[in-house]
Amino acid sequence: MKTKLKNDIYKKSRGGYSRLLEISCEKCKTVICLYQKDGPGILKRMYLDRISDSKKYTGLENSAIKNIPNLECLICNQILGVPIVYKKEDRPAYRLFVGAVSKKIISQK
Numbered sequence: 001m002k003t004k005l006k007n008d009i010y011k012k013s014r015g016g017y018s019r020l021l022e023i024s025c026e027k028c029k030t031v032i033c034l035y036q037k038d039g040p041g042i043l044k045r046m047y048l049d050r051i052s053d054s055k056k057y058t059g060l061e062n063s064a065i066k067n068i069p070n071l072e073c074l075i076c077n078q079i080l081g082v083p084i085v086y087k088k089e090d091r092p093a094y095r096l097f098v099g100a101v102s103k104k105i106i107s108q109k
């Protein structure tokens with residue numbers, strides 16, 4: 001599946017460049033999803049509107065926070081993150097547990 005990088009106010013407010021990351025379970029190495037990381041810094045949270053290529057976790061950004069499942073590995077059931085609302089932007093995200101996921105850069109722009 002071809003994923004196009006999104007270019008919007010969130011990206012602009014983070015310096016205007018993005019990387020597309022492949023997110024995997026650190027424990028069993030199963031690929032969980034693709035994620036567009038905007039701007040510099042380490043990956044602490046994943047905004048739901050930036051998650052793609054996952055049947056379970058794509059398209060949840062308009063769901064009520066209480067209906068959003070934990071971010072779990074579908075193979076080993078490890079919990080990788082929990083849903084939060086990032087207050088500053090009123091934007092749903094997963095807060096990732098430290099060391100729970102590994103990342104591989106797919107593209108950047």
Ligand SMILES: [Zn+2]
Nearest residue numbers: 025028073076
């Ligand atoms: Zn796993």
